[in-house]
Amino acid sequence: MLASLSQRPDTICALSSGAGRAGVAVIRLSGPESSAVLGKLGGKLPKPRHAVLRKLKDPRSGEVLDRGLVLWLPAPSSFTGEDMAELHIHGGRAVTGRVIGAVLLVPGVRLAEAGEFARRAFENGKLDLTAVEGLADLINAETEAQARQALAHAEGGARARYESWRDELVKAQALAEAGLDFADEADVAAGAAVEADACVCELLASISQHLADRRGERLRDGFRVVIAGPPNVGKSSLLNALARRDVAIVSQEAGTTRDVIEVHLDLGGLPVIVTDTAGIRDAQGAVEAEGVRRTLAKVRDADLVLWIVDATEPQWEPNSPDLLAYTAHLRVLNKIDRVNTLHLAEGVALSAKTGSGVAELIEILAKHAEEGLAVGEPAAITRARHRAELGAAAAALSRFREERGGPEIKAEELRLAARHLGRLTGHIDVEEVLGAIFAEFCIGK
Numbered sequence: 001m002l003a004s005l006s007q008r009p010d011t012i013c014a015l016s017s018g019a020g021r022a023g024v025a026v027i028r029l030s031g032p033e034s035s036a037v038l039g040k041l042g043g044k045l046p047k048p049r050h051a052v053l054r055k056l057k058d059p060r061s062g063e064v065l066d067r068g069l070v071l072w073l074p075a076p077s078s079f080t081g082e083d084m085a086e087l088h089i090h091g092g093r094a095v096t097g098r099v100i101g102a103v104l105l106v107p108g109v110r111l112a113e114a115g116e117f118a119r120r121a122f123e124n125g126k127l128d129l130t131a132v133e134g135l136a137d138l139i140n141a142e143t144e145a146q147a148r149q150a151l152a153h154a155e156g157g158a159r160a161r162y163e164s165w166r167d168e169l170v171k172a173q174a175l176a177e178a179g180l181d182f183a184d185e186a187d188v189a190a191g192a193a194v195e196a197d198a199c200v201c202e203l204l205a206s207i208s209q210h211l212a213d214r215r216g217e218r219l220r221d222g223f224r225v226v227i228a229g230p231p232n233v234g235k236s237s238l239l240n241a242l243a244r245r246d247v248a249i250v251s252q253e254a255g256t257t258r259d260v261i262e263v264h265l266d267l268g269g270l271p272v273i274v275t276d277t278a279g280i281r282d283a284q285g286a287v288e289a290e291g292v293r294r295t296l297a298k299v300r301d302a303d304l305v306l307w308i309v310d311a312t313e314p315q316w317e318p319n320s321p322d323l324l325a326y327t328a329h330l331r332v333l334n335k336i337d338r339v340n341t342l343h344l345a346e347g348v349a350l351s352a353k354t355g356s357g358v359a360e361l362i363e364i365l366a367k368h369a370e371e372g373l374a375v376g377e378p379a380a381i382t383r384a385r386h387r388a389e390l391g392a393a394a395a396a397l398s399r400f401r402e403e404r405g406g407p408e409i410k411a412e413e414l415r416l417a418a419r420h421l422g423r424l425t426g427h428i429d430v431e432e433v434l435g436a437i438f439a440e441f442c443i444g445k
Helices: 036-040 093-103 118-125 128-142 144-154 157-181 186-212 216-222 233-244 287-300 360-372 384-401 408-426 431-438
Strands: 011-015 023-030 052-058 064-073 084-093 110-111 221-230 261-267 270-276 304-309 329-334
Touching: 011 118, 011 261, 023 093, 023 110, 023 118, 023 360, 036 052, 036 084, 036 093, 052 093, 052 144, 084 144, 110 408, 118 128, 118 384, 128 144, 128 157, 128 270, 128 408, 144 216, 144 261, 144 270, 157 186, 157 408, 186 216, 186 384, 216 270, 221 287, 221 360, 233 261, 233 270, 233 304, 233 431, 261 360, 270 360, 287 360, 304 360, 329 360, 384 408
Parallel strands: 011 110, 221 270, 221 304, 304 329
Antiparallel strands: 011 023, 023 084, 052 064, 064 084, 261 270
16 A cells, blocks of 8 residues: 655656557656656756657766657646656657656656556545546546546546535534534424434435446446357357357357356447356256356346247247346347248347347347446446445434434434545545555556
């Protein structure tokens, strides 16, 4: 875990662009020696927030290392809230290595640790924890929808909602404390208690509704589609057709697929994870039995199950009657190229071999994904940490409404709820989670 900034006044430096050969590389600095680095390598400080073309020289020998753009970003108007500088240079490995080496010759400058720029921004009040997490998700976003959700969090969408709830909770706390202060005046105490209870009731309903919606976590992690069915009905062929490449072994031999195989797809900007599974039947050995067990586990955890059957001998109902009872599912009739007539009351008919009907299935999957993901929701829950803190706050509010104990106990429940809401944005007592959050970042962020 990183030390606090009061103990680390040094200046940090890192390559913030991607490693390897590139047209341009960006080297970032943050800390009190940022201006000294610019002066020693590039001469006179440029005008704040103006890119200037400079020759960058080795501070010891005066040798020209490269020619590039330099930017000076003085505190507090910078990403970290400290003095910052950026060097935009040619992106060859040799050039970036030599320039970073020259930067590190300046006393007080060291290489940054993972996530240290973002952590300094948090500790200097530039970002709250939900914005930091949104920034991490934005860097890791693989689809357009994921990027939109992450950007909404990075720009304070979640913070605005959580802080509005905390404001309401502060009002309830004030009313509860008023009841304690005027306990000898029965009418005042009773009136304050009624107002506090009404406020808590409305707040608890809002938080509970928010907790019931898991679409934000699905969007961050991906909408999970599981291909399931009896052996040898074309599950692996369908996975290959959806992925448009050979990712699973296809064979006429039943039981070929023994383990789960996952493919990440981008369907209309939405993240979808399609999983191929072992055929469900009475297993012929220990290995196949394990494959079937894993299949059943994946089916239970899926957002949507594609129950696929062979058009030549359709077996629509699984051996276990309750297998699909609690999971959204879509029936898929495969191998229609082998039959002359179709018997399909519902679902999709296709041929994974010829591609007929696959485009229709993809459209249906995209529709299910859009309905199951928090598209356009700026403050959806995206992380287990958020869900845990909100759940703890809701539990405290529920105990408040149960009216167990005296007014002092009820007031303490409100303080606990406020504590958990404050931990969401990092206002109070979050030291133990900081290391895990900032460790998600690359070195230059």
